[in-house]
Amino acid sequence: DLWADLDIVTMEDLDTSPPAAPGPPQELTGPYAEEIDIKLKQVFKLQTFRCNQFEAISAAMAGRDVFVLMPTGGGKSLCYQLPAVCRGGKTKGVTVVVSPLLALMHDQVNGLRNNEVDAVLLTSATREGEAREIRERLYSKSTPTLLYVTPERLKMSSSLNTILRHLYRTKELARFVIDEAHCISTWGQDFREAYQELHTLRDDFPEVPIMALTATADHKTIDDILVRLQLNNPAVFTQSFNRANLFYSVVPKGSVDELVSFIKECHPNETGVIYRTGRDKCEVLADKLRGKNLQARHYHARMTPEEKEMVQAQWKDGECHILVATIAFGMGIDKKNVRFVIHYDLPKNMDGYYQETGRAGRDGLPADCILYYSYRDVQPLLTMIRDNKDGNTTKASIERQEHALNAVVRYCENNTVCRRTQILQHFGEKFDEKDCGEKCNNCVDKGLRIFQDVTQEAKKLVSLVKSFGHENVTMGHCRQILKGSNTAAVREKGHDQHPAFGAGRHLPNQVFDLLFDNCLRLDVLVEKSIQKGNWHHHYLKLGPKADELLQGRRKLQLDYRPNTSKPGSKARAKKRSCQVAPPAQEPERQQPLYADDDPMDDIEFSPK
Ligand code: ADP
Ligand code: MG
Ligand code: ZN
Numbered sequence: 001d002l003w004a005d006l007d008i009v010t011m012e013d014l015d016t017s018p019p020a021a022p023g024p025p026q027e028l029t030g031p032y033a034e035e036i037d038i039k040l041k042q043v044f045k046l047q048t049f050r051c052n053q054f055e056a057i058s059a060a061m062a063g064r065d066v067f068v069l070m071p072t073g074g075g076k077s078l079c080y081q082l083p084a085v086c087r088g089g090k091t092k093g094v095t096v097v098v099s100p101l102l103a104l105m106h107d108q109v110n111g112l113r114n115n116e117v118d119a120v121l122l123t124s125a126t127r128e129g130e131a132r133e134i135r136e137r138l139y140s141k142s143t144p145t146l147l148y149v150t151p152e153r154l155k156m157s158s159s160l161n162t163i164l165r166h167l168y169r170t171k172e173l174a175r176f177v178i179d180e181a182h183c184i185s186t187w188g189q190d191f192r193e194a195y196q197e198l199h200t201l202r203d204d205f206p207e208v209p210i211m212a213l214t215a216t217a218d219h220k221t222i223d224d225i226l227v228r229l230q231l232n233n234p235a236v237f238t239q240s241f242n243r244a245n246l247f248y249s250v251v252p253k254g255s256v257d258e259l260v261s262f263i264k265e266c267h268p269n270e271t272g273v274i275y276r277t278g279r280d281k282c283e284v285l286a287d288k289l290r291g292k293n294l295q296a297r298h299y300h301a302r303m304t305p306e307e308k309e310m311v312q313a314q315w316k317d318g319e320c321h322i323l324v325a326t327i328a329f330g331m332g333i334d335k336k337n338v339r340f341v342i343h344y345d346l347p348k349n350m351d352g353y354y355q356e357t358g359r360a361g362r363d364g365l366p367a368d369c370i371l372y373y374s375y376r377d378v379q380p381l382l383t384m385i386r387d388n389k390d391g392n393t394t395k396a397s398i399e400r401q402e403h404a405l406n407a408v409v410r411y412c413e414n415n416t417v418c419r420r421t422q423i424l425q426h427f428g429e430k431f432d433e434k435d436c437g438e439k440c441n442n443c444v445d446k447g448l449r450i451f452q453d454v455t456q457e458a459k460k461l462v463s464l465v466k467s468f469g470h471e472n473v474t475m476g477h478c479r480q481i482l483k484g485s486n487t488a489a490v491r492e493k494g495h496d497q498h499p500a501f502g503a504g505r506h507l508p509n510q511v512f513d514l515l516f517d518n519c520l521r522l523d524v525l526v527e528k529s530i531q532k533g534n535w536h537h538h539y540l541k542l543g544p545k546a547d548e549l550l551q552g553r554r555k556l557q558l559d560y561r562p563n564t565s566k567p568g569s570k571a572r573a574k575k576r577s578c579q580v581a582p583p584a585q586e587p588e589r590q591q592p593l594y595a596d597d598d599p600m601d602d603i604e605f606s607p608k
Helices: 033-042 053-061 076-084 102-114 128-139 151-156 158-169 193-204 219-228 256-266 279-291 305-317 350-357 375-387 395-413 419-426 441-445 455-467 475-483 488-492 509-521 546-550 571-577
Strands: 007-010 066-069 094-098 119-122 146-149 173-178 210-214 235-238 246-252 271-275 296-299 322-325 338-343 367-373 450-453 525-532 535-542 554-560 604-607
Touching (some): 033 053, 076 210, 102 119, 128 158, 151 193, 173 193, 246 441, 246 509, 256 338, 256 367, 279 322, 350 395, 419 441, 455 509, 455 546, 455 554, 475 488, 509 525, 546 554
Parallel strands (some): 296 322
Antiparallel strands (some): 450 554
16 A cells, blocks of 8 residues: 555645634744745745645755645645745755646746746747747756746657756756646546656656645545656645535525625625626626625726726725625635635536635634526536637537536535535545534535426426527526516516416425426526627527427426525524425425436436
8 A cells, every 4th residue: 555655744724723823923843944934935925834835845845755735726836936946955956847737837937937036938839049048048057946848848859858967967957846746647537648758757867856746636646646756755745625614505596685685694794705707797796786785896807907906905904895706816815704705606617616615714714605506507608618719729628628517517406415525526535424514505404305396387388488489588588477477578578378477486486496497407498599799698499308398208306405594604503493394295206216326317307
């Protein structure tokens, strides 16, 4: 067993420990502590280390091979950037960083240069003139501190290999850093051909220490990384990704008023972030919230740097309580007392979701992470992924993004398995739901489960859509008709006379929403997106399974947990006393008819 003879330093995530008193500084010990601390402040302009950073840096300075497992956004870069700028310990020479993503490398190199660190980037796209300049510098006395290369460049370029050998002979090769090291493992999803070749680094440069970093916690992958890179008695730093103080819930997306009353009731005058997918959506929602007397501002990439900085500062000072932001917001934000992170639109992948929710409760005190889910949000995201606006997205990349989005949908729809278990499983970490401590809405809701047949209502809905034929109708309009809303739009077109008018009036809101969600998810209905100018309009159309339902060959049964009260941790106490009674009639089936291991099958058609 590989793990048996490793020097493993496992620490609980510092982020989850009780809030550190603001007085005494972190205790840093060891032979390099002083220099490490000075460089943290002087070069990187940071004050304290996050979990495992100091320890990993110290091990690197001592010349050891190092493996670091840290969640995305946890601060892996500092673990190799800081030793690179130190003089003490075994740090002499150039630190060579292998990383798979061009955009991220550019960001890092720019960030380093802003801090006056001498970093250069060599990729397959680097122009020859610039590449020659870099090569000359590597042969000269003034070698750069960090050299970022893509694995492809490292594999292909013979001139680069000659340089590395030269640096090695002159003892000017400080360290190899393999970022996103899981790309070397065929177990992982992101396996990358050129990463395979990295196993030769140890043979070719036996004296040069290697540091490997990843956010993938799966043991098989980690073992694979350690073996393939031939790490020698490495110092291993892992941490649980669990954030024990966060309460996770997924609730049906309702009106803005519901959102407002949740914030006012559970987080009055507290700081939070609401993530949305579009810039306009951010502005509109922030505006609405202000209209309800909440201190809200928007934040997105289209703002000028000055505007962004101002809004961020207002939010940091607590002058503005709520930021309604796109995912452009958050990198490097270290505000401790964020009490809630709300996703008002569907996140695109679980990595992003984890990272964004991770900005809540950094002080270790309870915080809420709430995802407002509607299946309707899926289609626009899929359209965006498939749109391929810049024209150079590969088919594989589109498939990967679709796959990632599917994982989010499964997470949202699975309202039985502990949310922590589901989230951590995504990172390869096993989490026993007994340890959740009822801090997710699935654990709180255990036991309440309702089966309800809504075939009749679904038939009415489908025949309603069918009656429109080729004419376009929106979901909003169909909802009004089915609900029996006597709105002007409905009356104007005489739809209050339609046989489907009011057919879903008797359904509770949650069931009403689920009816639509499931008709879409099960391809009874589809939303067609039609572009007019810059806008995508979504219209409801019959799906491939519509006829089976209409002809009575299928029924639609819901298996759901009622959302009895407001989302979030503070609603828990109330929830106990106001549980909704199960429906009066006997549920049609007590046992789900489908395999338990596929959460998508929790709600399904069953043959009549
Ligand atoms: P990772 O590679 O693990 O995903 P990064 O190294 O990109 O994470 O760091 C994520 C963000 O956290 C960056 O904006 C970085 O500046 C910030 N960060 C890293 N370490 C610290 C620290 N000790 N204190 C404050 N911010 C930090
Ligand atoms: Mg990184
Ligand atoms: Zn749980």
